[in-house]
Amino acid sequence: xxxxxxxxxxLVMGMTNKKSLKCEQHLGHxxxxxxxxxxxxxxxxxxxYNFKEQTENNSVPSRFSPECPNSSHLxxxxxxxxxxxxxxxxxxxxxxxxxxxxETQYFGxxxxxxxx
Amino acid sequence: QKEVEQNSGPLxxxxxxxxxxxxxxSDRGSQSFFWYRQYSGKSPELIMFIYSNGDKEDGRxxxxxxxxxxxxxxxxxxxQPSDSATYLCAVNKENxxQNFVFGxxxxxxxxx
Numbered sequence: 001x002x003x004x005x006x007x008x009x010x011l012v013m014g015m016t017n018k019k020s021l022k023c024e025q026h027l028g029h030x031x032x033x034x035x036x037x038x039x040x041x042x043x044x045x046x047x048x049y050n051f052k053e054q055t056e057n058n059s060v061p062s063r064f065s066p067e068c069p070n071s072s073h074l075x076x077x078x079x080x081x082x083x084x085x086x087x088x089x090x091x092x093x094x095x096x097x098x099x100x101x102x103e104t105q106y107f108g109x110x111x112x113x114x115x116x
Numbered sequence: 117q118k119e120v121e122q123n124s125g126p127l128x129x130x131x132x133x134x135x136x137x138x139x140x141x142s143d144r145g146s147q148s149f150f151w152y153r154q155y156s157g158k159s160p161e162l163i164m165f166i167y168s169n170g171d172k173e174d175g176r177x178x179x180x181x182x183x184x185x186x187x188x189x190x191x192x193x194x195x196q197p198s199d200s201a202t203y204l205c206a207v208n209k210e211n212x213x214q215n216f217v218f219g220x221x222x223x224x225x226x227x228x
Contacts, residue, residue: 031214042120043160043204043218050214090159094214103148103214105206107159 003027004108006091012114013081021076021111023091030096032074033105034066037088049074050096071096081115088112119143120207120219128225135192137222139205142186149181149188150206153199154221160204164190195226 004025013019025032034046048056049068063085065077074091091108121140129135137151148167152160166172166179166188178191192199205219 033214033216042220043206045216045218048214055214088159096214103208103216104150104162104165105216106162107152110159 004091004093004106006089006108006111008111009109010112010114012116013078014116015081015083017081018077018079020078021089021091021113023074023076023108025072025074025091025093025106025108027093027106029093029106030071031094031103032068032071033092033094034064034074034076035090035092037090037110038086043090047076078113081113083115086113086115118219119217120205122203122205122219122222124220125223126225127222128227129195131195131197131226131228133195133226135195135199135224135226137190137192137203137205137224139188139190139219140186141188141205141207141217143207143209143217144183144186146186146207146209148208149179150208151177151179151188151190152204152206154202154204156201163203192224195224197226197228200224200226 031050036044046060047066067075088110090110092105094103094105150165151163154160164179166181172179176193180189202221202223204221209215
């Protein structure tokens with residue numbers, strides 16, 4: 001398995017459900033990201049983890065809860081979502097750290113989420 | 117002013133022509149710049165990155181960066197119908213960090 005993988009690829013959930021999105025990277029990277037992509041809107045950065053530490057949280061509602069147990073895995077826990085949360089959720093990874101060098105992000109295939 | 121701006125398009129060019137995609141950014145301290153291609157229903161795919169002023173060529177693609185004008189562009193030579201996609205410009209605002217901002221994308225249509 002190569003690159004960045006995400007599961008599930010498609011998800012339909014009701015507003016009272018709890019579900020989790022999973023991301024795994026096989027690139028030896030140390031930074032991982034969650035993005036939201038809605039129709040006709042730019043990619044929105046949600047969360048950033050660098051060496052398992054959360055470094056960015058762009059005012060994301062608490063109904064989205066990230067978890068990063070190690071540098072290879074990233075989860076997004078979802079609960080009591082709203083229909084406007086329906087979107088493509090993308091995971092990405094990059095080299096990470098602050099020791100030098102430039103960051104380049106690589107994206108997973110995404111999870112298409114529909115909230116009913 | 118939005119942090120990263122692109123013309124939404126669609127930009128239509130005939131097959132074999134040069135497609136020119138433009139991007140401007142507001143944070144003068146931005147350090148690195150990226151072009152991604154995104155086909156409908158797919159995730160963004162990295163095409164090129166550029167860090168220094170000037171041109172960078174990779175096959176049919178050339179990225180151009182002008183930090184003084186806060187402008188980055190992507191040229192696609194000999195455009196093919198398979199190049200039809202949305203092209204996203206992304207900026208990392210930090211030199212050794214992970215502060216990425218994406219533009220809204222330009223939709224390119226290459227006509228056979």
